[in-house]
Amino acid sequence: MEQTFNNKQKLILLLKIFIPILITQLGLYSMNFFDTTMSGKAGANDLAGVAIGASLWVPIFTGINGILMAVTPTVAQLSGSGKIKDIPLSVIQAIYLSLLISIIILVIGMIAIDPILNQMKLTKEVRTISKHYLIGLGFGIIPLFIYTVLRCFIDALGHTRVTMMITLLSLPINIFFNYVLIFGKWGFPRLGGIGTGYATTITYWVILIVTLLIVIKAKPFNSYQLFRNYYSIQIKYWKDLLKIGVPIGFAVFFETSIFSAVTLLMSEYNTITIASHQAAMNFASFLYMIPLSISMALTIVIGFEVGAQRYLDAKAYSFLGISFAILLAFCTSIFLYNFKIEVASFYTNDPRVLELTAQFLLYAILFQMSDAIGAPIQGALRGYKDVNATFIMAFISYWLIGLPTGILLAKFTVLEAFGYWVGLIIGLAVGAVTLFWRLRYIQTKKFKQDAEISIA
Template structure:
């Protein structure tokens, strides 16, 4: 009976989520390739990459969160067959994303001029600066890509973004190999080469997405709204009303990792390099969860547009079931490979040993990560996003970061202590998001029945 209730939801979520997951596997492979190539080029470059990537992960996740505001809007319009307004929403989203990219670029420029004040090892600063600037130049292209991706996801076309992501990541890996090591007559640029390759691949992904949207017949009914309906202050207001809370929620979650990287930098280059390796491994699970979570948001928003609260709830819980199965399988793979992971990424025995010590806290937080991603996306699907900001603030700033500092430095557990904070933050966030979703959907269902 239980399986029959959720069977159709499992199928639909896997159908929607699998292309997103496959696209994220490409991102995972790229992260692995980046870390492998840089790590084998030099440990000091791996440490510099760790710092810069953590800082930019915060910005990129924040900006991605803002772009998520488009998904419930387009998903609701698609669920009620309003195709031209969905195209209009894409146009408004691209403008909003562009403005956010400019704002974030200014903020990151301010940080650039204060890098020496963040307590990082002095030998890393000459490597950090050029890599930082190249990634900063790519930020605007990340935001434009996100606008197109959230649109196609919202209309249940998750395969287009998948293929573009995979192609871009293959291009990036090839560029890494050529520019990091100086192949095919190019100079050996090391870490800077990895940054240039990332910039080029992000530009090309946006170019391809624009060409696909403009030339493909399947987007014709959306292009009518994109070209003819003009700007909408209402849609633009909704994008900001949804996007900012989601961005702040995701930004605070990522900040707990990025600020932890700054604390880990106080422990030295070896600890920072180990943190970078472990983050590459953690992306292996997070990006999988992300794919299924995006499918949950799309399904929930479609049913919300139809005012079908029963299937809103069932879609979310079916997503959580799939997420837990996925989490168990992925955690088992990481556990079985625990004694070899560090050696894949670096030639340093100190870094490899430290990576192995971080496997336990990594495994512990998988349940909480799957829980919070599922119900954060479910809340996005029903456009109930403002409470997520306060939940994130409590979970990541009042729980996770203080626990990390206490365990890492006051208890003298070092990097393992800092990582032990993540299970506390992610699990507490997951439970609070689940409670909010349960309460909100019950209220919506009661109001719907009353009406």
């Protein structure tokens, strides 16, 4: 990371950080895509079992991952302020915290997995596959969360290309072990959908080992000497991380779980409607990787500038990132409007599903515009370490405004299933507008603090 002096330099640096993050996010998205499609090749029960298991795991993973994302603004601000010696201690404390969280998740999983699955109306085969898929995945929780901490450390220093390369390395590893474990190739047992859980675990261990080697051996990370000194557990640092991380985790959880809730509510409609909704939502999630990646890039650059107390530069990055996201959303919206049938054909050949998916994709255009404002603002606020407003607004906008509005529109208007999408769009828009004013308030507050310090 380095200081920039004009908007051109800022845009170049933002792009250098954003593009590898986008490729990384698309790589992670692809991993889930291959898990699903390859399980489907093994059979309908395998596909259903993996889908159920993933639906239970993803909200938990994204929530916990959000907590550990506190490492990014913490390290970025320490780097910007020149407090380099404090970085190793903060990262090691985050690793300790990730180990504790991993153990808690594993214990809860051992106790709760059977009661939860038994409450669902699943066939014995699907229930068994779901359970053992989650068990297989459980062996990878510890390396996954440690890797998340190290990834945030690397990204916070501006070296997002490194984590991009690690993610790209993980894809062929995951696909290979999916292939040999799902279908029982080259002497491996044929595990069906269960094999994706173990394949994912193997992948997590490999990328953790690779990341550790990079952090220990490669420049500039080896200069921080993360593992050279022993650090005892220091609750103060845990409190600081949790103070930032817990609101981030809950905000991400509220955001991901609302879409699961809508999918469950969609079960009252026919199979064609459900399939069309799922296909359109899948592509909308794919496009969301763009504003999400801009959001993550803004957290890094703004955290760096705030740490250096260059608040004018931090503000410039905020509006540069938001403007860039809106421009890209405008481009993807034009693409989606003109090629909605072609996009829908990626998911189905059924003419009825094709037509309805195309209609849902029109609503996805409005998703893009709301996300283009809301997601970057969330990233900017995290760069300022202002996370409570995002957490509160995620709950209010999604669960108190978006979902109830969607239910009312679906139940009592001609929109029917589309009503849920309109409700989500309204919730996203309310959240985006509210967070925009929060960002303006934080920026004004920082300027006043800076002026008072200068006068003193």
